[in-house]
Amino acid sequence: MTPDPDKQARDRFAILIGLRAGGAVLMLLGLWMILGGSLGGAYGFGGVLFVVGLVEMMAVPKILARRWRTPR
Structure with a gap:
């Protein structure tokens, strides 16, 4: 049974949008931790979250596409 091309395209588009949204959330969380949010995180961990979110938002969708x- 061959997959429906329209459903496959919709699923892939949803994955790309989800990755971008997740990356944006990670970037915001990292920025909040860097700027002194109430989570009590260190600057280093906030920076790591920000960079990981940036990579997830910018590079991963392009690689998958x-x-x-x-x-x-």
Whole structure:
């Protein structure tokens, strides 16, 4: 049974949007920790969260989109 191309495209789009949203949430959490939020985290951990969120938001969706691209 072959997968429905429309459903596959919708699922992949949802994954890309979810990754970008998750990256934005991680960036905001890291920024909040850096600026002295009430979580009591250290500056280093907030910085790590910010960088991981930035990579998840910017690089990972591009890598997956390139991998999922239809062959020429």
